[in-house]
Amino acid sequence: MNDGGKRPGRPPTIRDVAELASVAPATVSNVLTGRRPVAEDRKQRVLAAVAQLGYRPNHLAASLRRQETRTIGIVIPDLTNPFFAALVHRIEELAAEADYQILLMSSNEDTEQEAHRVEVLLARQTDGLIIAPARDEVSAFAASAADLPPTVLVDRGFGLAGFDTIAADNYDAARRGCQHLLSLGHTDIVLVVSDTSLANIADRIAGYRDALSEAGLADRARVVVGGFTVDGCRGAIEQELRRADRPTAIFSAAYIATLGAIKAIRALDLAFPDNVSLLSFDDSDWMTALRPYVSAVAQPVEEMAAESWRLLQQRLTGAAGDVARVRLPCSLQVRESTRPPSAAKPKRRFGST
């Protein structure tokens, strides 16, 4: 409200505060940062001046001098994917508690955009980076780990040299999911994935295949690629469901694949689990809102976020040792959409519409 008559139109600087309190700028700094002791009376004068001027330290200047921005960059493929939204949400929360802020960028699953965004973050002197890479190669976003500030890779790029990496145990999760379906008696299980080029997905495929092999059904593996859109997945799944040897179970190995699967089943006037069992990778509130509850493999998003932040913070404070590789276990939520295959395969129609 009252600018004390200093420098009209511009926010007050540490110099203004110093002048008003009749001390040196360094003293103001010492009061505010608490780095060095300041006599009580001067401290009060400074505090009063700060209050009177409504002084707010320019974080930019401090960052430049300190060579530390307390900013971390986060790059994710797509914020509209609830998995990444939840991840970012939690990381932001944890970072804020430690007085770190986040610069958020989406790569839109595109390596070129990703590389550009990382470049921008580097220019902005972010203290650290948390990246969920679009691809599993470092070359996509940096020449090498050495070119980057402390960086942790989450969800993708697991095990890349020089980085702390965190991912869900996709292999184990897919294997257990498939075993669950096998234990129900399914032998025709289609795995629906978005894209095969990601290690994540490759792991899920491997887990699925291994579970089948262990059951002596290696030759029954059927993997369908639906792409990164709901409609793409839906189309691919519809095609499978139209075949004469229709699968008795669908294991949708991605968030969009699940949406696509549900829509496909519905589009063909089929029902789960009556006509096909459905198992989803990625859990959400909707799984228990849908009519028969949808069984799902739940990724430990919160833990992935927590672990990402923990590892990054360790590096930031120099308390880190060798690069860490953390695999976090998924949990299998058996609900209603997975049941033994019905021998008759009845085709049920709906009353509505």
Place this chain on the structure above:
Amino acid sequence: MNDGGKRPGRPPTIRDVAELASVAPATVSNVLTGRRPVAEDRKQRVLAAVAQLGYRPNHLAASLRRQETRTIGIVIPDLTNPFFAALVHRIEELAAEADYQILLMSSNEDTEQEAHRVEVLLARQTDGLIIAPARDEVSAFAASAADLPPTVLVDRGFGLAGFDTIAADNYDAARRGCQHLLSLGHTDIVLVVSDTSLANIADRIAGYRDALSEAGLADRARVVVGGFTVDGCRGAIEQELRRADRPTAIFSAAYIATLGAIKAIRALDLAFPDNVSLLSFDDSDWMTALRPYVSAVAQPVEEMAAESWRLLQQRLTGAAGDVARVRLPCSLQVRESTRPPSAAKPKRRFGST
């Protein structure tokens, strides 16, 4: 890879580049920013030096000098709400195109946290702010509009003095939604909201009430408050559904309320639209994945994001005039969950589980 022998361990500065190219730092700046002309031969020398050293301008230093950070702060109540996730996603995309980066913060629906986050953003010299406030008063996050850089308020705080504000036309949307239900013959329509203190919600309630009044059913209005959690909403709705005079239609006026409503209906072994019609505020992919498709009032998220960015950018470039107030229309998606009330009110059980 090769640091040219300059300053080991520290990234090269403009001085290093200048020295290597045998020019003044100012010349390097002029080459890189293109603000003043530089002779071709020197320009080439500079560019070569930049490439050799792997020089990357320190954005912090530039920001400090230019008094412009090309950073905008975004504060939203909750990133796990798909509405806000989509909003942020789109704004980030648009901002990136204009070479602006975003600092993202969640207020967690809490005004204290919100005020603190805004304070942090101010200290960081963000050029502009986009806020979806936790409450509709300015006092929650600033003494007044004058204390803030160019700021637009989106979704909430519509019409607050001194700000560009953008919101969906909640009143009209709720009114039309209710009219739709009325036109189907419903007279017992319960409106479920999260919280009544928000203007947004008040508008929805008003639209709902007005639609009822216009139909001469003012006294039939029933508004249920479920809070900000799915379970809270579910509980509140279950209670309504258990009453003897069970409503024939539920209008869930928020994302969580819809989830709660669906879960409540299911928990009581009821079905929509057979036992109760269901109309959702906020659309999503899931609405057409659920068994009977869920009718919904769709908020224009993309447009809200676009308009937010457009207005902010106008202010940033000084091209703006009076504060703008933009109401964007919602669209009513009539699908399968809304139907005429059945006279018999049959209680249908599911076969499964």
Place this chain on the structure above:
DNA sequence: TCTTGTCATTAAATCGATTTAACGATACAG
């Protein structure tokens, strides 16, 4: 030949903080 003007170039000032190093005052040991 001597201005006058133009233009690329650069030395120096600047942005707003923090940190270093120097300083002066006081307290204490010898």
Place this chain on the structure above:
DNA sequence: CTGTATCGTTAAATCGATTTAATGACAAGA
């Protein structure tokens, strides 16, 4: 009473860029 240590204080240097203002070279005009 002198010499040393301690401690709060501050002038000045610093972070790494941009911008201002001054410089010098050269061309055109008188």
